[in-house]
Amino acid sequence: MTRPIILLCGDITHAQKEWEELSSFAELREVPIETREEFLDDCKTGKYDGVVAIFHTYMSARYVGLYNKELIQALPESVKFICHNGAGYDQIDPVACMERGIQVSNTPEVVNNATANVAMMLMLAGLRRSTMAEKNLRNEKFRGDIVPGYDPEGLTVGIIGMGGIGSAFSVRAKAFEMNIIYHNNNPVSDERNPADAKYVSMDELLETSDVISISCPLNASTRGLIGKSQFDKMKDNVVIINTARGPIIDEQALVDALASGKVFSAGLDVFEKEPTVHPELLKNDNVTLFPHIGTFTEQTLYKLELKVLANIKSGFETGSLITQVAEQRK
Known part of the structure; x- marks a missing residue:
């Protein structure tokens, strides 16, 4: 047989x-x-x-x-x-x-902790602009022209997508004494919200977050979810983190928002046309870039x-x- x-x-x-x-x-x-x-x-x-x-x-x-x-x-x-x-x-x-x-x-579920850990790495790197500091040091400029960053304590982090990864990230953000809000298709159960994050509209999240972390799936409704109009609604000096999928963010709009100073820094583990990375992101010292390593642990x-x-x-x-x-x- x-x-x-x-x-x-x-x-x-x-x-x-x-x-x-x-x-x-x-x-x-x-x-x-x-x-x-x-x-x-x-x-x-x-x-x-x-x-x-x-x-x-x-x-x-x-x-x-x-x-x-x-x-x-x-x-x-x-x-x-x-x-x-x-x-x-x-x-x-x-x-x-x-x-x-x-x-x-x-x-x-299997990916939750590893990916949330990478999101935290990117957030802290973005708040402190560590990529710029490291580049200066490697170029023998010790501190060089770096500017002071921000402490996470007391800042508001907005999580787009409160699934397993978003939930795991919220627990980590709570340990850093951050105010946590989230937007999802619907409010999640208490089990999915261990950090007691506040459910808000998308507009409120964009308008009030100091840090925005993206952890929603890529589908027809989330492709291009963050573009120019969304960046325009954000606070000045916002930090953007994406460990979900690259096409959720319009990369050219992100490049423009970084250039204008609207976005203080970005931390990206995924890219719109992966494995290709927008050349302006590669050149920008205010961006921390990882090659899609969210789950890359033994x-x-x-x-x-x-x-x-x-x-x-x-x-x-x-x-x-x-x-x-x-x-x-x-």
């Missing part, structure tokens, strides 16, 4: 042993690094017939591209599960998957891969995924 196939689209770096254990009930196969066109052709010519589950990684989009309607329609009829390694799953169209009877999972990478594997195993054993994405649970 032909064995079902689990297809790895990307790399497994930490849970190789656990991945290989799935061979007890399925054939394990990896997608070679190929172009989107090659992948589509291979799907259409039957190379991947028999694939039931796909282990999908964020980095695989660099060569295969987005799992949009075109690619999903090309997948073999045997595919029932796409299990994504990451909390954000904007690379996959869950509605198009649902039309094909394909369940999609992500890895919420412990978190391992837990992420384990969660994907648990979803795959659940799909085979029960016919459903443990952490199926929200759009498919409605």
Whole structure:
């Protein structure tokens, strides 16, 4: 009897042993690094017939591209599960998957602490403009032309998106004695609001926050959420932090707001056209830039891969995924 196939689209770096254990009930196969066109052709010519589950990684989009309607329609009829390694799953169209009877999972909760820690690093670096200070020091100017920064205590931080990451960030901000407000589609439960943050409208958040931290998912309603009109509403000398997805911010509008002095500094772990970074951001010493390392720790990478594997195993054993994405649970 032909064995079902689990297809790895990307790399497994930490849970190789656990991945290989799935061979007890399925054939394990990896997608070679190929172009989107090659992948589509291979799907259409039957190379991947028999694939039931796909282990999908964020980095695989660099060569295969987005799992949009075109690619999903090309997948073999045997595919029932796409299990994504990451909390954000904007690379996959869950509605198009649902039309094909394909369940999609992500890895919420696992990323919360690591990403919130990076957001705190970026916030503190932004408040103290540490990138400029370090650059001067490396250029043998000791302090050089740096200006005093700001203490976080007593400042108001506005969190856009009070999911798991936003909630974890709020706890950290509370430890720094900050006033915490947030905007979400709806107010969250007490369980999701351990720092007792105040729910406010988007306009109030923009108008009253000294620091704005973005942790909402990227979708049709959040793409370009922060642009020129939003920057115009913000307080002068605001600090902007983004650990969510780059296209939530209009980068040219951010560049202009930094140039005008409206934005004191920015801390970015994600970019609008990632991996490309706007050249003006690269040149600006008031911006701290990380190469999308929010979850890049040994412990978190391992837990992420384990969660994907648990979803795959659940799909085979029960016919459903443990952490199926929200759009498919409605």
